[in-house]
Amino acid sequence: MKLYGYFRSSAAFRVRIALNLKQLSYENAFIHLRRGDQRQSEYLAVNPQGLVPALETDGHLLIQSLPIIEYLDEVYPEPPLVPSDPAGRARVRALAAIVACDIHPINNLRVLRYLLRPLGHEQAAVESWYNHWIETGFAGLERLLAADKATGRFCHGDIPGLADIALVPQVVNAERYNLEMSPYPTIRRIHEACMELDAFAAAHPLRQPDYEE
Amino acid sequence: MKLYGYFRSSAAFRVRIALNLKQLSYENAFIHLRRGDQRQSEYLAVNPQGLVPALETDGHLLIQSLPIIEYLDEVYPEPPLVPSDPAGRARVRALAAIVACDIHPINNLRVLRYLLRPLGHEQAAVESWYNHWIETGFAGLERLLAADKATGRFCHGDIPGLADIALVPQVVNAERYNLEMSPYPTIRRIHEACMELDAFAAAHPLRQPDYEE
Numbered sequence: 404m405k406l407y408g409y410f411r412s413s414a415a416f417r418v419r420i421a422l423n424l425k426q427l428s429y430e431n432a433f434i435h436l437r438r439g440d441q442r443q444s445e446y447l448a449v450n451p452q453g454l455v456p457a458l459e460t461d462g463h464l465l466i467q468s469l470p471i472i473e474y475l476d477e478v479y480p481e482p483p484l485v486p487s488d489p490a491g492r493a494r495v496r497a498l499a500a501i502v503a504c505d506i507h508p509i510n511n512l513r514v515l516r517y518l519l520r521p522l523g524h525e526q527a528a529v530e531s532w533y534n535h536w537i538e539t540g541f542a543g544l545e546r547l548l549a550a551d552k553a554t555g556r557f558c559h560g561d562i563p564g565l566a567d568i569a570l571v572p573q574v575v576n577a578e579r580y581n582l583e584m585s586p587y588p589t590i591r592r593i594h595e596a597c598m599e600l601d602a603f604a605a606a607h608p609l610r611q612p613d614y615e616e
Numbered sequence: 617m618k619l620y621g622y623f624r625s626s627a628a629f630r631v632r633i634a635l636n637l638k639q640l641s642y643e644n645a646f647i648h649l650r651r652g653d654q655r656q657s658e659y660l661a662v663n664p665q666g667l668v669p670a671l672e673t674d675g676h677l678l679i680q681s682l683p684i685i686e687y688l689d690e691v692y693p694e695p696p697l698v699p700s701d702p703a704g705r706a707r708v709r710a711l712a713a714i715v716a717c718d719i720h721p722i723n724n725l726r727v728l729r730y731l732l733r734p735l736g737h738e739q740a741a742v743e744s745w746y747n748h749w750i751e752t753g754f755a756g757l758e759r760l761l762a763a764d765k766a767t768g769r770f771c772h773g774d775i776p777g778l779a780d781i782a783l784v785p786q787v788v789n790a791e792r793y794n795l796e797m798s799p800y801p802t803i804r805r806i807h808e809a810c811m812e813l814d815a816f817a818a819a820h821p822l823r824q825p826d827y828e829e
Contacts, residue, residue, distance in 0.1 A: 451755075492683075494683075508718055544665075
């Protein structure tokens with residue numbers, strides 16, 4: 404298995420957590436996003452979208468983090484990353500989608516760069532933008548998690564899964580931009596529970612071989 | 617079954633297509649996004665995220681369009697909306713995610729409004745933004761579809777499914793903003809094949825009871 408990723412990519416971070424939870428070993432191919440490796444023809448042949456992650460496995464080239472994780476969960480079912488009942492699966496996938504659709508893509512590097520140029524905004528406006536979309540998403544997520552008995556030690560019960568995998572990299576991003584986390588006690592509690600697990604901690608950007616300041 | 621939606625919402629449009637393909641009848645609850653119904657406490661009690669769609673079914677309140685559609689596909693398996701093999705499912709989910717994560721959320725109403733105010737951009741800059749993210753996403757999608765033998769009359773083989781459900785509302789948006797579609801012949805061809813089917817055509821914004829100019 405070969406993971407095309409980048410230490411700072413939240414989407415690659417998700418896949419690293421899933422691979423760790425499944426105890427699957429993998430080889431790294433580092434795609435340096437700030438240097439633009441993702442736009443080189445070599446990587447576009449792997450993923451024409453020019454985004455990370457991509458996962459080479461079982462003769463397939465898979466892209467998009469959540470579909471990759473669902474694939475891993477289907478092919479390597481233990482431990483399960485989504486519940487066995489359809490309503491539970493829908494809940495977990497929805498919690499993950501709040502991060503993966505409604506927060507993260509709006510704050511992606513390419514979007515922030517578009518705000519800087521051509522739109523010409525200063526770094527301060529870009530940071531307000533960044534925090535605005537995390538706050539908006541976390542406000543909904545916090546209410547959904549706090550109000551539902553299905554929430555346990557983790558987002559859904561007492562076993563970490565797809566929703567936690569999406570949540571943790573987003574909290575790490577929020578911490579990096581010094582977002583005030585006190586309005587989101589449930590998110591913070593779950594994040595801390597996850598980070599006590601090796602599978603999550605070892606996937607952190609700071610612990611990747613391609614990490615740089 | 618009750619669908620909380622809005623004629624113009626692409627995410628609600630996806631769920632309408634899925635319900636039609638499954639031949640499931642449903643009641644409509646219209647949430648007028650331009651008027652701000654989604655921020656009223658009545659709707660926030662349904663979906664704390666304040667976004668459409670939401671689907672009330674079998675005693676559950678489901679949110680997020682793709683998780684809703686996967687739920688419908690699991691509980692009402694005919695006709696299937698994702699392939700039966702894990703790699704096929706990963707492909708279809710990834711194609712859907714390109715639209716649902718990497719195009720649509722960046723062009724969502726709330727994001728466009730943020731560009732207008734507080735960021736203070738003119739309508740022309742907002743339209744360039746809108747088309748930029750569709751073009752970027754469609755370029756990757758076109759290459760993925762055109763290069764893969766798994767693509768058939770529809771995104772994956774000759775049966776419409778999850779990827780087509782995500783694609784069609786995005787093409788409808790592109791047409792509305794007069795995006796030049798000639799660089800995307802495969803996308804255009806698949807879109808036309810979908811729109812020949814009642815399930816897709818009847819879900820179009822223009823054909824919803826809450827449609828307005």
